[in-house]
Amino acid sequence: MSAVVVEDGVDKGAIWHFGEPVKEQRALEAGNAWADLSHLSVIGVSGEDRLKWLHDLTTQFLKDLSVGIWKSALILDPQGHIEYQFNLVDDGTTTWLVIDPGYSETLIAYLTKMKFMLRVDVRDATSEYAVLRAPGKATDIGGPFSLVPRSEVAQMSETFNSVATQVGTWALDAERVASGRPRIGFETDHKSIPNEIGVLNGAVHMNKGCYRGQETVAKVFNLGNPPRRLVMLHLDGSDAAFPAKGSPVENDGVVVGFIGTVARHHELGTIALAIIKRNTPAEAVLTVEGVPASQQIIV
Numbered sequence: 001m002s003a004v005v006v007e008d009g010v011d012k013g014a015i016w017h018f019g020e021p022v023k024e025q026r027a028l029e030a031g032n033a034w035a036d037l038s039h040l041s042v043i044g045v046s047g048e049d050r051l052k053w054l055h056d057l058t059t060q061f062l063k064d065l066s067v068g069i070w071k072s073a074l075i076l077d078p079q080g081h082i083e084y085q086f087n088l089v090d091d092g093t094t095t096w097l098v099i100d101p102g103y104s105e106t107l108i109a110y111l112t113k114m115k116f117m118l119r120v121d122v123r124d125a126t127s128e129y130a131v132l133r134a135p136g137k138a139t140d141i142g143g144p145f146s147l148v149p150r151s152e153v154a155q156m157s158e159t160f161n162s163v164a165t166q167v168g169t170w171a172l173d174a175e176r177v178a179s180g181r182p183r184i185g186f187e188t189d190h191k192s193i194p195n196e197i198g199v200l201n202g203a204v205h206m207n208k209g210c211y212r213g214q215e216t217v218a219k220v221f222n223l224g225n226p227p228r229r230l231v232m233l234h235l236d237g238s239d240a241a242f243p244a245k246g247s248p249v250e251n252d253g254v255v256v257g258f259i260g261t262v263a264r265h266h267e268l269g270t271i272a273l274a275i276i277k278r279n280t281p282a283e284a285v286l287t288v289e290g291v292p293a294s295q296q297i298i299v
Helices: 021-030 050-057 104-113 150-161 169-179 214-223
Strands: 015-017 033-036 041-046 071-076 082-090 094-099 121-124 129-133 145-149 228-235 248-251 254-265 269-277 286-288 291-297
Touching: 015 169, 021 033, 021 169, 033 150, 033 169, 041 050, 041 104, 041 129, 050 082, 050 094, 071 214, 082 145, 094 104, 094 145, 104 121, 129 150, 145 150, 169 254, 169 269, 228 254, 228 286, 269 286, 269 291
Parallel strands: none
Antiparallel strands: 033 129, 041 094, 041 121, 071 082, 082 094, 129 145, 228 269, 228 291, 248 254, 248 286, 254 269, 286 291
């Protein structure tokens, strides 16, 4: 079957599936799959001061980032709310930030404003480079990834196709939800802080110097009680339609949170990531658009 393309949303234009999503998920799980993620945006940061500068601006420890090592990172606002989420890699002269479409323009503007007298240069490199999800077992940030010049995407696709099965976002989302990996704009809103979504000691390095929003992260971490938590919901899969992103999650008729990504997993059935109030009983059976959902706590 030919590729089915995502028609709307942040992944518009990406491949959704090739007609056999269960087969694609199994290939991804086995490490025998690859995916074209060239719809994502790429930002290039060059200059001698780039790693220390990004270290100071983000939640990640980047001062001694080795060439070819992929990391995830966030940029927070002064109150500790999540503003940007991206993966990055350095090639020895440039650090490449891979970010969801729709965020690159404002992030470039912010980074440019923060250059001051440092030896850094920031540019939109989306027209130059694309990212592919390379064959291999899933990493903790959703890789392995391969950043390639756009002129070489077709050639690299042929290479990957010779050793692995191409999959779409259906399989990738199912793997991400099952792994409990949140995505900005899906499992976050304007109030989200890192402590709520399970990224401490991941995208958020807990033993580094000051960065914008760190005070909130440290305070909530020391208190040990973020106001909300990330959970995986196991939904009654009898309904063919998925609840919409942002749909209210209810406990006995009372709204306690919202749903993020919903996926149909080849083993777990219909699953979703959701953000709910921390005081919601763990044993409570919740509902989303009338569909019963049991919880699996992640944070």
